[in-house]
Amino acid sequence: MMNFKELTTQLLDWYDRNRRELPWRTETDPYRIWVSEVMLQQTRVEAVIPYYRRFLQRFPDMRALAAAEPEELLSVWQGLGYYSRARHLQQGVQEVQARYGGRMPDSREEISGLPGIGPYTAGAILSIAHNKPEPAVDGNVLRVFSRLLVIREPIDRLPVKRRIETTVREMMAGISRCGDVTQALMELGALVCVPRNPRCDSCPWQGHCAARLENAQDALPIRKAPALPRIVHVVTGLLLRDGQVLTVQRPPRGLLAGMWEFPSVESSDSPGTMADAERLLQERFRELGREITVLSAGQSLTHIFSHRQWQLRTFFCRDRAATIPGSVDAGRWLPLGRIESLNWAGPHRKIAAGLVSEMGKQIHEKGK
């Protein structure tokens, strides 16, 4: 079989000479490793770094995070994406406080039971923070081994992942630097064994790589074809009054949970006419206790998520009647000067910014 001892030695030597200085590489506190690993889920290193510094400055330890207001936590996470990560992280920290007396557990069973910690993150914390021989197989590691071993099966299949976990476990056997093995494998995938145009001439494993031997590195790894994103049409109403605009908060679960937006209606097909849009918006605003009419069309824009595509059309609205009694508190009037103070749902931030510049223009016109 394969000489794991030699592979590991070459990998660690390469890592010692080529590793990047990253903020979490100077940390040993399991909480701080935990935070970095959650932020790095499906998120690039360069994107995480500023968020990581800000987060630890605001929440330097588990006690601070456990006691934080969810609203403030969300504002620190704003822009990173996958917002359930932040909620799960706080829940996890609170659980460590309550169940483990504030001390991070160090077994895979206990750590994996915490919200937001799956197989990868558990292995990363165990190996990096506790130096235990536990594999942490992410997209980098899958790619590296799919090439080293010429795995022609799609890497997003579970059997492939299990095989690679077993391989990493064998590499870690008898090694004193388990955390560095984990980080070195990912660093190799990030710097050398990159998705396109891998730099095989710089690779410490060039003499062992089966893909390079048969010049197959550019054809690996293989992934299953992702589902096509579904197109969703969104009609958005902008109701202005006294330099304020009406905003609403999205539900606590689901897409962009808990973030703020302008009252909107989703539909699978496009509202053909402005009258159609007005009818949809009138229903929506009625839920908020308001009778409106549509004045004019505003900007249109597209926002692409990984699994969904929003086609937004905005419409300026006007109050037609007084507030309907009994539903006063639905929605919040936001002064246009304070649009930065909300956690905006995706493209609604851009709409808000456009609104301010549009109002500025109108004031300028009036002045002439």
Place this chain on the structure above:
DNA sequence: AAACCGGGGAC
């Protein structure tokens, strides 16, 4: 197994 859950950088 497949769908859901963001945003952005590299090409």
Place this chain on the structure above:
DNA sequence: GTCCCAGGTTT
């Protein structure tokens, strides 16, 4: 435009 990122949870 396409790919894919230090993935996890839910169905």
